[in-house]
Amino acid sequence: MPIRSSTRAGARLGRRAFVSTATLFSFAFLVGSGARSVSADAAVTFYVFLHAQTGAQALQKMFEDALPGVSVRVFSRAKDFENSVRQRPDAVLALLPVLQAQGYAIHLQGQRGGSPAERYVLLSQKPVSASSVRSIGAVDLLGRSRMPAFVSKLLGGNSPEVTPVTKVADLLPLLQFDKVDAVVLPERSVGWLKSRTRVPLQVSDLPSGQVGLPAMSFLSPAGQRLRELAPKWSPAIRAEIGVDSWR
Amino acid sequence: MAMTRRWLRPLALLGLAGALLGACSRAQVDVRSGAGEFGGTPRRAGFDTVLVFLPNTPRVRPVWTSLTDELSEEFDVEAVEIAPSSRPDVVAAAIARHSPRCVVLLDNTTTALYARYQASAGPGGYPPAVILLTSFVDLYSEVEDAVGIAYEVPLVTSASNLRTFISRPIERVGVVHRSAFAGHVKHQAALARVEKLELVATAVPDDATPRELAAALSSLLGSNVDALWVLNDNALLTPEHIRLGWLPLLAKDAVPTIVGIPSLVTRDVAFGTFAVVPDLSALGVQAANVIYDLKDNDFVLEAGRIDQPLSVETVIDVERARVDFGFKEEMREEAGAVSR
Numbered sequence: 166m167p168i169r170s171s172t173r174a175g176a177r178l179g180r181r182a183f184v185s186t187a188t189l190f191s192f193a194f195l196v197g198s199g200a201r202s203v204s205a206d207a208a209v210t211f212y213v214f215l216h217a218q219t220g221a222q223a224l225q226k227m228f229e230d231a232l233p234g235v236s237v238r239v240f241s242r243a244k245d246f247e248n249s250v251r252q253r254p255d256a257v258l259a260l261l262p263v264l265q266a267q268g269y270a271i272h273l274q275g276q277r278g279g280s281p282a283e284r285y286v287l288l289s290q291k292p293v294s295a296s297s298v299r300s301i302g303a304v305d306l307l308g309r310s311r312m313p314a315f316v317s318k319l320l321g322g323n324s325p326e327v328t329p330v331t332k333v334a335d336l337l338p339l340l341q342f343d344k345v346d347a348v349v350l351p352e353r354s355v356g357w358l359k360s361r362t363r364v365p366l367q368v369s370d371l372p373s374g375q376v377g378l379p380a381m382s383f384l385s386p387a388g389q390r391l392r393e394l395a396p397k398w399s400p401a402i403r404a405e406i407g408v409d410s411w412r
Numbered sequence: 413m414a415m416t417r418r419w420l421r422p423l424a425l426l427g428l429a430g431a432l433l434g435a436c437s438r439a440q441v442d443v444r445s446g447a448g449e450f451g452g453t454p455r456r457a458g459f460d461t462v463l464v465f466l467p468n469t470p471r472v473r474p475v476w477t478s479l480t481d482e483l484s485e486e487f488d489v490e491a492v493e494i495a496p497s498s499r500p501d502v503v504a505a506a507i508a509r510h511s512p513r514c515v516v517l518l519d520n521t522t523t524a525l526y527a528r529y530q531a532s533a534g535p536g537g538y539p540p541a542v543i544l545l546t547s548f549v550d551l552y553s554e555v556e557d558a559v560g561i562a563y564e565v566p567l568v569t570s571a572s573n574l575r576t577f578i579s580r581p582i583e584r585v586g587v588v589h590r591s592a593f594a595g596h597v598k599h600q601a602a603l604a605r606v607e608k609l610e611l612v613a614t615a616v617p618d619d620a621t622p623r624e625l626a627a628a629l630s631s632l633l634g635s636n637v638d639a640l641w642v643l644n645d646n647a648l649l650t651p652e653h654i655r656l657g658w659l660p661l662l663a664k665d666a667v668p669t670i671v672g673i674p675s676l677v678t679r680d681v682a683f684g685t686f687a688v689v690p691d692l693s694a695l696g697v698q699a700a701n702v703i704y705d706l707k708d709n710d711f712v713l714e715a716g717r718i719d720q721p722l723s724v725e726t727v728i729d730v731e732r733a734r735v736d737f738g739f740k741e742e743m744r745e746e747a748g749a750v751s752r
Contacts, residue, residue: 218746219745219746220745220746223745223746241693242478242481242693242694242697244478244481244482245478245481245693248481305697308485309482309485309700309704310485328701329697329701330694330697330722330723331691331693331694331697331723332691332694332723334723335694335722335723337572338569338720338722338723339722341568341569341572341603341606341607342603342719342720344719360576361572361573361575361576362572362607363572363607363608364606364607
């Protein structure tokens with residue numbers, strides 16, 4: 166609307182028009198800011214490297230639903246994750262030993278039952294012990310070259326051959342086809358894996374079987390926004406990733 | 413069953429699936445000449461080379477990516493794109509140039525070409541070969557000094573996966589097979605016993621007609637099988653065999669049908685209930701495991717060893733499973749892709 170101020174009425178009209186126009190511009194600015202804010206959120210990249218029982222796709226969908234506007238990627242292959250984090254996402258979520266191996270600072274540590282770590286065990290067809298087992302299947306958390314040392318530590322120093330897989334479910338065929346003496350996995354996944362087979366499986370303890378739970382590292386100011394959101398994730402997400410609180 | 417117009421589209425879809433199966437055993441797409449899309453690793457002093465022969469097709473790419481990622485720590489990896497028109501001298505030239513410690517053969521066409529190369533070059537002196545994405549490699553491979561990972565998901569994996577999705581008990585699984593597949597079926601039956609699965613097999617002639625297929629299916633279904641397992645045998649999956657053999661019998665007797673091609677699970681036609689296929693990215697990791705094992709064994713291989721694929725993806729007709737077979741709703745998230 167053109168501003169006309171040649172008469173008092175015209176001046177009032179002009180002021181009203183100015184206010185109206187200013188209001189319009191202010192509104193546009195606010196809306197624009199909101200739109201920019203949504204766009205800024207959409208630019209937040211969040212990389213997750215965890216092995217949920219439901220699978221990577223389902224876990225990704227859960228995070229996407231919980232974090233609208235955040236670009237989420239869930240990885241199931243260690244090398245894929247390792248190669249991709251070079252793109253510097255804003256935040257990462259992975260097991261503590263994974264983040265430590267990548268040299269990330271830990272900003273939030275997941276807890277379950279008050280502990281930042283969970284118990285890993287051996288699962289096998291025949292009785293085995295941590296000191297005698299000669300071949301192990303394991304979900305690849307750290308990459309092929311680092312997994313033997315990780316497994317050896319769990320076994321209290323024994324260094325069996327390690328066959329890496331990319332999903333917890335893939336540990337079962339290793340046992341069905343007798344490809345390994347045992348598989349190593351979180352104790353909380355044992356019931357799930359056993360429910361998928363009629364092969365009688367035995368659980369054996371590990372002398373040093375504690376592994377750090379999922380933790381988060383925020384790699385940019387934008388990623389910091391996720392710090393407040395993590396504690397609000399749904400019970401379903403927390404159950405999938407095995408965490409009930411954060412510290 | 414009279415052919416009506418409403419069957420034309422679904423049959424066309426199933427026919428396409430059959431064609432895709434057939435394409436596994438013959439040329440697929442033309443490959444661009446030149447360097448192609450598959451870059452390898454840089455050459456590094458002191459690193460052994462793994463030479464990967466592969467066609468430029470979509471399903472090869474996730475295998476290539478994960479295989480290269482896994483091998484790159486200890487091997488140089490080079491790709492040689494194979495076209496439908498490629499000749500054995502392409503293979504010979506690549507081997508002469510790269511002196512690989514090991515070769516990987518991806519796809520039926522590539523494997524067949526490599527076998528022709530060996531036949532023309534004469535016996536002995538080949539690097540060990542790892543065969544992937546090749547149909548019924550346990551039956552048909554003519555490559556010397558080779559090991560492989562089967563492309564077909566073993567019944568024990570498919571059926572035990574199916575059990576997790578439905579409440580209907582799966583104890584006896586029926587399969588109709590041509591005589592040529594008898595050895596494969598026998599091996600699958602042995603593997604399945606670990607999960608207390610009984611495989612009930614009925615053989616048909618190698619040139620079985622749809623009518624003969626229907627008769628065999630009728631006999632199987634009459635013996636109270638809990639599910640049917642459909643082999644990736646394109647001779648029994650022609651449009652005529654599907655229309656006159658499979659569908660009439662499946663319409664009478666609702667049993668879950670396990671297939672090896674996702675496009676056979678479709679709401680348009682009550683054929684496949686549950687498809688199980690190899691997870692291609694994980695297959696690359698498994699292939700890398702084989703190659704690292706070879707390295708540990710100084711590249712002396714246990715020729716003829718064929719491993720089963722460990723990792724799979726599933727497609728399930730949730731609606732049909734829910735109505736007929738007791739789909740477990742708590743498995744909805746894990747169901748992965750569902751039929752559209």
